[in-house]
Amino acid sequence: MKLNSFKFKTSLAAGALFAILSVSMVSCGGGGGSTSGSDSTASANSDDNTLIGAGSSFDNPLFSKVFSEYNKTNGLKVNYQSVGSGAGISQLTNKTVDFGASDAPMNGKQDSALSAPALHIPITAGAVVLSYNLPEVKDTLSLSPAVLADIFLGKITKWNDPKIAAINKTAKLPATAILIAHRSDGSGTSNIFTTYLSKVSEEWSTKVGKGSSVNWPVGLGGKGNEGVAGLVKQTPGAIGYIELAYAIQNSMAYAKMQNKAGNFITPSIASVTAAANITIPPDSKVSLTNTDAADGYPISGFSWILVYKEQKYNNRSQERAAKLLKLISWVIHDGQQFSGALNYAPLSPAAVAVGDAILKSATFDGKPILQ
Amino acid sequence: MDTSVDNGSITRSDTPLRVINSKTPEAIVKTTQRIRRSFRQIRTENVFKRTLVIMGIIMVLLVLGILLTLIVQSLPSIKALGPKYLWGRVWDPVQDIYGAWPFLLGTLLSSFLALLISIPFSIAVAIFLGEYYPKGWLPDLLKNTVELIAAVPSVIYGFWGLAVLVPIVRNMESHIGVEPIGVGIFSSSLILAIMIIPYAASLGRSMIQMVPSPLKEGAYALGATRWEVIRSVILPYTKSGLFAGILLSLGRALGETMAVTMVIGNTSIIPKSIFAPGNTMASVIANEFTEADKSVYLSALIELGLVLFLVTVVINMIGKKIIDRFTNE
Numbered sequence: 001m002k003l004n005s006f007k008f009k010t011s012l013a014a015g016a017l018f019a020i021l022s023v024s025m026v027s028c029g030g031g032g033g034s035t036s037g038s039d040s041t042a043s044a045n046s047d048d049n050t051l052i053g054a055g056s057s058f059d060n061p062l063f064s065k066v067f068s069e070y071n072k073t074n075g076l077k078v079n080y081q082s083v084g085s086g087a088g089i090s091q092l093t094n095k096t097v098d099f100g101a102s103d104a105p106m107n108g109k110q111d112s113a114l115s116a117p118a119l120h121i122p123i124t125a126g127a128v129v130l131s132y133n134l135p136e137v138k139d140t141l142s143l144s145p146a147v148l149a150d151i152f153l154g155k156i157t158k159w160n161d162p163k164i165a166a167i168n169k170t171a172k173l174p175a176t177a178i179l180i181a182h183r184s185d186g187s188g189t190s191n192i193f194t195t196y197l198s199k200v201s202e203e204w205s206t207k208v209g210k211g212s213s214v215n216w217p218v219g220l221g222g223k224g225n226e227g228v229a230g231l232v233k234q235t236p237g238a239i240g241y242i243e244l245a246y247a248i249q250n251s252m253a254y255a256k257m258q259n260k261a262g263n264f265i266t267p268s269i270a271s272v273t274a275a276a277n278i279t280i281p282p283d284s285k286v287s288l289t290n291t292d293a294a295d296g297y298p299i300s301g302f303s304w305i306l307v308y309k310e311q312k313y314n315n316r317s318q319e320r321a322a323k324l325l326k327l328i329s330w331v332i333h334d335g336q337q338f339s340g341a342l343n344y345a346p347l348s349p350a351a352v353a354v355g356d357a358i359l360k361s362a363t364f365d366g367k368p369i370l371q
Numbered sequence: 372m373d374t375s376v377d378n379g380s381i382t383r384s385d386t387p388l389r390v391i392n393s394k395t396p397e398a399i400v401k402t403t404q405r406i407r408r409s410f411r412q413i414r415t416e417n418v419f420k421r422t423l424v425i426m427g428i429i430m431v432l433l434v435l436g437i438l439l440t441l442i443v444q445s446l447p448s449i450k451a452l453g454p455k456y457l458w459g460r461v462w463d464p465v466q467d468i469y470g471a472w473p474f475l476l477g478t479l480l481s482s483f484l485a486l487l488i489s490i491p492f493s494i495a496v497a498i499f500l501g502e503y504y505p506k507g508w509l510p511d512l513l514k515n516t517v518e519l520i521a522a523v524p525s526v527i528y529g530f531w532g533l534a535v536l537v538p539i540v541r542n543m544e545s546h547i548g549v550e551p552i553g554v555g556i557f558s559s560s561l562i563l564a565i566m567i568i569p570y571a572a573s574l575g576r577s578m579i580q581m582v583p584s585p586l587k588e589g590a591y592a593l594g595a596t597r598w599e600v601i602r603s604v605i606l607p608y609t610k611s612g613l614f615a616g617i618l619l620s621l622g623r624a625l626g627e628t629m630a631v632t633m634v635i636g637n638t639s640i641i642p643k644s645i646f647a648p649g650n651t652m653a654s655v656i657a658n659e660f661t662e663a664d665k666s667v668y669l670s671a672l673i674e675l676g677l678v679l680f681l682v683t684v685v686i687n688m689i690g691k692k693i694i695d696r697f698t699n700e
Contacts, residue, residue: 083661084661084662085662086661086662086663086664087661087662089664107664109664109665109666110664177550179552184632184637184650184654184658185657185658185659185661185662186464186658186659186660186661186662186663186664187662208465209465209466210465211464211465212662212664213464213658213659213662213663214463214464214465215461215462215463215464215465215466215468215639216638216639218640219638220552220554220636220637220638220648221636221637221638221648221650221658222637223632223633223637223658227633230533231554234533234537234538234541234553235541235552235553
């Protein structure tokens with residue numbers, strides 16, 4: 001009898017050990033994609049007071065601010081994971097989040113991977129600036145699209161190249177070699193920048209193309225804005241592209257860019273908003289690079305929130321869908337007041353109007369949600 | 372009931388049960404207690420043994436599972452790109468052309484260079500701590516410092532490398548007449564060398580301490596100097612252990628991601644010299660994985676992981692062969 005109880009005890013102990021082991025292994029396995037594991041349960045369960053979003057890291061500082069402001073007045077919690085635009089889109093595709101956020105509109109392949117059509121709502125705008133390290137040059141450097149493309153193609157290798165000198169007549173340019181710094185990680189910033197270069201340079205478009213990661217003909221890669229900024233700050237003669245907000249916050253020197261109308265524009269919040277004041281197509285999927293706006297900074301881009309057009313999926317309640325759309329609507333109207341302080345460009349009136357129309361097209365079980 | 376559950380392992384105790392039948396009642400009680408105890412001991416032994424076996428099997432299954440996942444996930448890219456993937460020189464996500472060669476080269480170059488730089492240091496530390504000064508405050512300090520090197524998160528090495536090491540290397544490069552970039556394979560090898568010293572040093576130290584004293588004393592008695600003892604007794608006796616430590620540090624160098632990506636320059640152009648910028652497989656995966664928006668692209672990145680896995684396995688197998696040869700001598 002004693003024997004039996006003992007055996008029972010040991011088998012119990014062994015069983016417990018296995019239970020612990022398997023639980024710890026499961027939680028470890030979840031660790032890698034922890035977000036997806038917990039989300040699928042979260043979006044399916046009945047806690048309709050917490051919305052889940054994932055995507056662009058560019059949007060993250062703005063989202064933290066506006067979502068906490070919205071939480072103060074409406075009590076709605078938003079759990080936003082700043083995992084990158086591509087990861088945000090794939091989480092939306094897997095229906096593990098309520099909304100995704102991306103710095104680039106979804107491409108054809110991403111669209112076809114979705115089980116239902118998604119809406120793009122412009123949420124804010126940002127710009128990519130060319131930061132450089134030329135201690136000898138006191139004036140702000142000016143760059144034209146052709147010169148910029150030639151620099152990044154490796155055709156202009158010295159700062160005192162006649163092509164650069166021709167548009168910077170007053171500056172005394174040194175004979176330093178140009179060192180190019182680009183992003184090594186896939187990013188929306190790279191996407192905006194390469195989209196711009198593809199638009200203004202035929203050679204760039206055929207040789208390199210556009211995308212969040214491209215095959216850079218020359219230069220060094222830095223991880224994140226801070227990586228590129230670090231390379232630029234450290235190396236005399238370096239030039240790299242970084243987000244406007246990051247450049248302003250770290251008081252880095254950045255160049256004026258010549259826009260489509262031929263004006264040299266200093267990148268700023270106002271000039272980015274100006275670039276977005278164009279005719280925006282009904283689906284809002286438009287690149288703000290090289291727009292027709294006469295006083296707009298040419299390397300700008302929208303950032304979008306992505307939601308499913310048909311909000312009834314995965315046992316979601318209508319209440320949850322309505323809360324999501326109200327939140328987005330609030331962000332594109334009242335939420336815009338917080339963007340300036342964080343160096344984001346507020347949406348242009350044209351963009352808000354298009355955003356409103358898109359939000360109204362969202363449905364729950366075929367019926368419109370917002371009136 | 373017992374026999375049905377215990378698949379045979381407890382029935383060993385049949386013999387003592389038959390023996391006790393011929394003894395006095397007290398003796399029977401005592402013997403029964405003893406038998407119960409030995410039952411229990413056997414049982415514990417069985418459970419312990421089984422746990423060990425199961426743990427071992429889980430480890431093997433885990434590694435095989437990882438390998439299988441890598442293979443399955445990289446199938447789309449293997450199908451689309453074929454074996455050309457391995458020696459392709461262009462990595463262009465826009466046009467869906469993927470060649471792993473620049474990164475394979477970068478990984479091997481930076482790791483072996485790091486190993487070369489680190490070996491003198493790690494062997495020196497191992498001999499110093501293992502033979503010359505095994506006790507005392509200075510050796511303790513050195514030992515703890517070396518162990519601390521292994522505990523520091525790699526991102527800190529990356530930051531330090533970018534802020535301190537890269538400007539120094541850039542300065543050096545401008546003196547020796549190479550393009551003064553600073554970041555590159557050489558810088559990342561330096562960082563890696565520092566990071567991997569503890570692995571070879573710690574293992575080497577314990578190996579050297581395990582050399583039997585009679586061997587060393589015999590050599591000393593024959594009039595050998597310390598250097599001669601180290602050269603002809605300690606090093607031959609411990610070489611397989613020292614090599615195992617070096618192999619361990621090479622494995623660490625091959626897989627290091629964060630510190631390398633911060634100082635290597637991250638370009639997919641094939642490095643022309645050790646001072647040129649490059650990229651490693653681990654660093655490419657870390658950089659591009661989150662934004663890989665096409666299935667072939669994602670799969671090509673996973674295949675990069677598979678290649679890294681296989682490179683590590685092959686290097687380990689070669690290392691094992693060399694260790695075997697050492698020990699058989």
